[in-house]
Amino acid sequence: MNVQTQPQVSDSARTGAPRGYMPGFGNDFETEALPDALPQGQNSPQKCNYGLYAEQLSGTPFTAPRGQNERTWCYRIRPSVRHQSRWVKTEVPGWKTAPHVVDDVISLGQYRWDPIPVPDEALTFVTGMRTMTTAGDVNTQVGMAAHVYLATASMEDDYFYSADSELLVVPQAGRLRFHTEMGVMDAEPQEIAILPRGMVFRVEVLEGPARGFVCENYGAKFDLPNRGPIGANCLANPRDFKAPVAAFEDREVPSRITIKWCGQFHVTEIGHSPLDVVAWHGNYAPCKYDLRTFSPVGAILFDHPDPSIFTVLTAPSGVEGTANIDFVLFRDRWNVAEHTFRPPWYHKNIMSELMGNIHGIYDAKPEGFVPGGISLHNMMLPHGPDGPAFERASNAKLAPSKLEDTISFMFETRFPQHLTRFAAEEAPLQDDYVECWDGLEKKFDGTPGLK
Numbered sequence: 001m002n003v004q005t006q007p008q009v010s011d012s013a014r015t016g017a018p019r020g021y022m023p024g025f026g027n028d029f030e031t032e033a034l035p036d037a038l039p040q041g042q043n044s045p046q047k048c049n050y051g052l053y054a055e056q057l058s059g060t061p062f063t064a065p066r067g068q069n070e071r072t073w074c075y076r077i078r079p080s081v082r083h084q085s086r087w088v089k090t091e092v093p094g095w096k097t098a099p100h101v102v103d104d105v106i107s108l109g110q111y112r113w114d115p116i117p118v119p120d121e122a123l124t125f126v127t128g129m130r131t132m133t134t135a136g137d138v139n140t141q142v143g144m145a146a147h148v149y150l151a152t153a154s155m156e157d158d159y160f161y162s163a164d165s166e167l168l169v170v171p172q173a174g175r176l177r178f179h180t181e182m183g184v185m186d187a188e189p190q191e192i193a194i195l196p197r198g199m200v201f202r203v204e205v206l207e208g209p210a211r212g213f214v215c216e217n218y219g220a221k222f223d224l225p226n227r228g229p230i231g232a233n234c235l236a237n238p239r240d241f242k243a244p245v246a247a248f249e250d251r252e253v254p255s256r257i258t259i260k261w262c263g264q265f266h267v268t269e270i271g272h273s274p275l276d277v278v279a280w281h282g283n284y285a286p287c288k289y290d291l292r293t294f295s296p297v298g299a300i301l302f303d304h305p306d307p308s309i310f311t312v313l314t315a316p317s318g319v320e321g322t323a324n325i326d327f328v329l330f331r332d333r334w335n336v337a338e339h340t341f342r343p344p345w346y347h348k349n350i351m352s353e354l355m356g357n358i359h360g361i362y363d364a365k366p367e368g369f370v371p372g373g374i375s376l377h378n379m380m381l382p383h384g385p386d387g388p389a390f391e392r393a394s395n396a397k398l399a400p401s402k403l404e405d406t407i408s409f410m411f412e413t414r415f416p417q418h419l420t421r422f423a424a425e426e427a428p429l430q431d432d433y434v435e436c437w438d439g440l441e442k443k444f445d446g447t448p449g450l451k
């Protein structure tokens, strides 16, 4: 499908380029910020209009099956290779990469953190990245990391890309603007943004301080889940994903690009903005998605389904039904199930569950899991509703009731998640978290009947 929409908003980036979004998930888009910048009928003309250079960005191997093959052709002022210096090693101390198993840090357990305070210092989206957990191995392109970003400052003439990963960004406070090679995208709480591996960007803090969560996906890209018997509609619908229209910066000032590559960071000098793509076409692009457009499907008579029913996006691991990562959303919804314990059941899971609260109260944890907070229930570690939630739900009158003003999510991975030293020692870990289950008394007394 080819889509070219008029920009919804006319605004000025640094060069007065247009802004707007094109609908669809993984579409074959085409977009140009200047008329006729995009070659028609071929990718590599002998000379491109405006003296642009043609450059391909491939997100999958050239030979990936057609339905999975992802690449974008960029028509840019200079090719990416035209940076000025070699890559020089640099440090981004808060950003860790798997494998990262810290000797004296224990990851086996149930953990919960209060919101990480945003420090009173200049931190960008990159320097303010704080890794909570890592899983798998970046060198074999499996697994993920869960981070919190704390951003107070915009990246100025300072650009970044990750060769290691796709980044799924879940804002929780503040507003961000992603200036990317393929256009400009804004994201605020209750929206998400996806930044593909290899795509250069800088992040402007539109409203700070900004805090949010990042799922760094080392493996195959996030995709929409198969809906199975649900059919062609509901959950996340493809048209609600929005890719930016082309927008470029023609800016000749000393600048820097930082790359994340196999867990290391290197920097190079460049004499111009690398966001100089005037036109592009292809299906490898950033996008944003409004979580409020997610249409949850659930139990309409009895019982509590598996949380996979709330999967927004899934990143496959190669083993069918066994995701490298599932991104799962617990949004406001009606509870109608009869003769049912309605909150999540008690369970142990082979998948490792990291949850974040964007806003409101999560039904299994009415206290303690607050907006900005995080919990981790690692591989095969038991968990479920806390004492008060159990008592309330097992005694509630079961009329239809609405869970209002609530939006939490889960990054769930097939790989155990290892805590960083930051998560174990610096972040506000709730030492008493496991006590939330202390009130679950023995009710069994050997006699039949409901207690």
Ligand SMILES: O=C(O)Cc1cc(O)ccc1O
Binding pocket: 305, 306, 307, 343, 344, 345, 347, 353, 364, 377, 383, 384, 410
């Ligand atoms: O542990 C959690 O709170 C997440 C979760 C929610 C749910 O409805 C069922 C299972 C599950 O792991």
Ligand SMILES: [Fe+2]
Binding pocket: 347, 349, 353, 377, 383
């Ligand atoms: Fe769970």
